[in-house]
Amino acid sequence: MSKNERLIFHVDVNSAFLSWESVHRLAADPESIDLRTIPSAVGGDKQSRHGIVLAKSTQAKSFGIVTGEPLTHALQKCPSLVVVPPNFEVYTRYSERLMNLLSEYTPTLNQFSIDEAFLDMTDTYHLFGAPMDIANQIRDRVLKELGFTVNIGISTNKLLAKMASDFKKPNLCHSLFPSEIPEKMWPLPVEELFFVGKSAKAKFGILGIRSIYDLAHTNVNILKTHLGNKYSALIHEYANGIDEEPVEVTDPKAKGCGNSITLSQDVIDNAIAKQVLLALSETVGARLRSSNVSCSCITVEIKYTNFQTYTHQTVLPHQTNTTATIYEAACRLFDEFWDNSPIRLLGIRTTKLDDTDFSQISLFDNNQSDKFKKLDSAIDSIRNKYGIDSVKRASFLKKG
Template sequence: MKGGRRTVLLADMNAFYASIEQMLCPDLRGKPVIVCGDPARRHGIVLAASYEAKACGVETAMSVSQAKEVCPSARLIPPRMATYVQMSVRIVHLLKEYSPLVEPFSIDEAFVELTGCETLFGDGKTAARTIQRRIHDETGIHCSIGVGPNKLLAKMAAGWEKPRGLTVWTNADVPRKLWPLPVAKLFGVGRRMEHHFHRMGIRTIGDLAHTDPDLLHHRFGVIGRVLFESAHGRDPSPVDPCSLDGSKSIGHQFTLPRDYEREPEIRLVLRELAEEVAGRARKTGYTGKTVSLTLKGTAFDSLHRSLTMPEPSNIGRALFQTAMRLLHRHWNYRPIRLVGITLSNLKPDHGTQLNLFQPIDKERRLADAVDAIRDKYGTRSIFLAQSLSDASVFSDRAGKIGGHHR
């Protein structure tokens, strides 16, 4: 692939969660379907909408109440995350029949490096059409596929035509197709970066492509130069089938069932979060030094602060105590609707450094025992006595995937 032309494909499953529900339940086909959280538990946002619902104006991340206003006839379906994950794994396995280089990008997207496979499956468009047909025939799910000379252009092409689109972009298409798009459409440009670009008079991807790269680097650092290259359709990054193997951080957050204003209530949630994150770190074989606390208020104002511990840990108590220090330093005592803890600065867990003044070895053996009990009998088999109180979110979240029912 060095110096040669590449063929990269991005397969994007259309309205993935809603499409699976329609595939599993024929009565839902052709009807507006909304997969959403539980409004009673403050998880009431749209996770996915069928194209029939989107035609009425329903959008992902819209509140359920708003969605029902614009599409009163929509069927509301609670998510079944385990089913969606199983379908995602099945599709990735299908893609691996066409190349060993398949990189899951999200639960409903995956990159495929087809370079060198042309003699087996034809050019990019021919292979993409075969893959598109097979995914539908074998799973009942429609997808849009973008084909390009790199991951960036394949990703942009996949979003060009939905649903069931198949779009091929080359470097020659960049001025005509990429540059007229709003700068927010460029992969890697979030809402905050869009705001910065607008203040600089950069409205389109073409504007960004014609901005002095030294100015962008001075203003935004490395990311400025990366986005300049992206605006020209250049992306050297490989399709990495191991991209998800190494975790950079392990985190968890709860949307609270009501606004929490009292420290004892928030303290309990932080304790439960710390135990959850620590347990996941142990399960994946990592320990970490940096704890980050995320708080979101009722006006959706966010606070994110981090603190590095003296020694790496994957014990709930250590993470909890660090999170409490961050809470005491930075919380303004206003009501909170979301709480999150993240453990980063990770390294493989090769054992416990003993401490003469703290019972670390005893705590690790206790944590291992709790893990073993939960592995055998389930998450709810053993938990903190405090989690029986009304402020707890443990009982509602235990056994779910991403906060949603399996």
């Protein structure tokens, strides 16, 4: 490794939710069947039929089932598919155990999602051995100590490490050093490059760009005629394996906080919609308050039955994190732009977050909202004591 090069690992849990669900169930009942050995999936709410596949077993994958597809679709492909509901609290625990294990290898660790992490091993790898040996050691330890498999990608930056962890699965470690790019990365279809989605793939197709090689060897200015300026520059660098972003140990402050829900039945009644907005306001408000932040912008989202989505937003005169204030703004926005047709999804999102300024709030809030704040505090404490779902509005319980 030359002196300025970094050593970056990307660790990715194979079929995370399904693996964790299996380990969890086997721990509770050693006689139960290992979901990983049958066609199975972790999926959303079976009852309302609104779920999608969140994770699938290898056997389910052999039926052509892919993550993100509707459960009904997956069941058509494989009628015997065993579908289990997700258990996020359990997954969070396994995630924490994994991160704790990984943190033994470097202090420079960043959790990218519930089941992925980047490790900057530059300053610590010499304590443990050669890069590939360390990765295999981590992989073995995770399986032996925690019971599930991971893939680990090894390279000199985050992009290449992440691409490498996506190579052959499961339970494998791969390197993708810059010298290996022509052989290991450029032949791949362009949509396998991180940050190339459906839309970019289509535009690349127009330009005759099919592989990552094609993209890497296309003039950036050509890209900029069909895609955004910043995006073109970024994706061209990615295709050439360039990524200077450091592994950040501390995450940046949250920029927004929202809550949305696909309703178990389409809503056509204004009063019902308002009750849903109240429940959403309550969730968002509680989360803002627990983070000691307030918002200055509120957005309401409506998805109609044809899946067309619209948003409407407003900037508040003063920052707030009280349920009642969020709710009132959301109602006003909703009434301003709802076209009275059946609603599939409702959402509220708060942005322009800032540390709650108590002096400002006490200056501008009147006695009435003071009562609401007390109500919020009471609800919050119950949530904390009994769990977030213990307090629900009547409409929320009645729904469905």
